[in-house]
Amino acid sequence: MADCLAAKLRELGFAVEEDRAWEKALSEEGIVPEGQKEAGRSDRAGNLYGFLQGTIPGQPVLFSAHMDTVEPSKGKKAFLEPDGTIHSDGTTVLGADDVAGLVEILEGIRAVLESGNPHRDIEVLFPIAEELYTVGTSSMTEEEFGKIRAKEAYVPDMSGMPGTAANRAPSLISFRATVTGRASHAGFEPEKGIHAIQAAAEAVTKIKMGHIDEETTCNIGVIQGGSGTNIVPEECTAEGEIRSYVHEKALACLDRVTEIFRQTAESFGASADVRYTVHLHAYETGMESVPVRRFRRVCRSLGLTGDITSTFGGSDNNTFAEHGIEGLVLSCGMYQAHSVKEYTRTADLAAGAKLIAGLILDSE
CATH class of the missing domain: 3.40.630.10 (Zn peptidases)
Known part of the structure; x- marks a missing residue:
């Protein structure tokens, strides 16, 4: 071409x-x-x-x-x-x-x-x-x-x-949140694990999706985790995007998403790492x-x-x-x-x- x-x-x-x-x-x-x-x-x-x-x-x-x-x-x-x-x-x-x-x-x-x-x-x-x-x-x-x-x-x-x-x-920011817990056998000793999918899922329920206001949207479109049905999952990732006609609003929404993942993960004894890319301004x-x-x-x-x-x-x-x-x-x-x-x-x-x-x- x-x-x-x-x-x-x-x-x-x-x-x-x-x-x-x-x-x-x-x-x-x-x-x-x-x-x-x-x-x-x-x-x-x-x-x-x-x-x-x-x-x-x-x-x-x-x-x-x-x-x-x-x-x-x-x-x-x-x-x-x-x-x-x-x-x-x-x-x-x-x-x-x-x-x-x-x-x-x-x-x-x-x-x-x-x-x-x-x-x-x-x-x-x-x-x-x-x-x-x-x-x-x-x-x-x-x-x-x-x-x-x-x-x-x-x-x-x-x-x-x-x-x-x-x-x-709009500005467009993509993000990927990685929640890390602890693996264990789901049948013999589930209490020794920290369920990363459960922690990530609870965080997702706390995040407002769709129109945040008339100028801003937020969406989580992909969530993945676990390695087997008999294993308490050690890791779960959630990927999404934020768009806004006001760049500062997009950044503020990203800050809220990041804080929700981190606080929710900590409440489970897990940790969360949020990485992002600003694709458009x-x-x-x-x-x-x-x-x-x-x-x-x-x-x-x-x-x-x-x-x-x-x-x-x-x-x-x-x-x-x-x-x-x-x-x-x-x-x-x-x-x-x-x-x-x-x-x-x-x-x-x-x-x-x-x-x-x-x-x-x-x-x-």
Whole structure:
């Protein structure tokens, strides 16, 4: 995918660079199989960055869509129906998340160049591993982000018809609580054991799930423990996530979860260790910001709604916001994403490409 996109960008006149994100991120995450981590392998992709010199002065604009998809993805076959619907054969995802975004960016840029209209500098960033909590862009160094000149970004990576954009997304924190008790024979001497599953289960019952408030959710989705029915379990793990539009609320929820596990475990004579990872940091792009005003203005000119909404999912735009780049996540005509029923429509792809072209050409 990276090689294909790099070639297409060079055909459009872009200077293209590819970093080593697969080394810095994927190998650290344990995704690259052992024995395949050596540098220089042609089958390992990094984030693609492209720059195209503008023909008029003005602030550069950044477009981004990720190259990876969720599974099952191998052996995709796309079918185009007479009404313009594009879908897979039902055994894999289509990959419209986020190939629809890639298509619209490339076609929008191509349309601008073919029109001969003057345009400002254009930058693109096509990351790897967005589906793994933005591992690709999160692996980028300050020096690598420093190459990006734009302070305005558009990320077509949201379900729905083109014409809607999200200006707000949450923090996302995953956690893993490990409760350690003491093993013993469940039949002969259960009283000598400390039941880790029981301690963990009681802690889970004390944690509020679902909506903590209108901006925050908490969920424990995986619990595992024990090694046999005749053994008092020595260890139990519980894994979950916290999301919030306010980063401080997410951290406060994490503190509560941690304290509940520790106090409950201690009451059983066990111990609890809670580890966590902050995958995404909440952001909100202001309604009077350049991206919002430009998006609405271009949508009006194209007869699109120009609606501004929120999303409770993350994207590479979360990472951009952390590095001082204001942006929006755009609906790009993907439907039923993350399933084998995923589809897109040619009319949406065309509308999305026109929107990208409009965002490039808008000079106000």
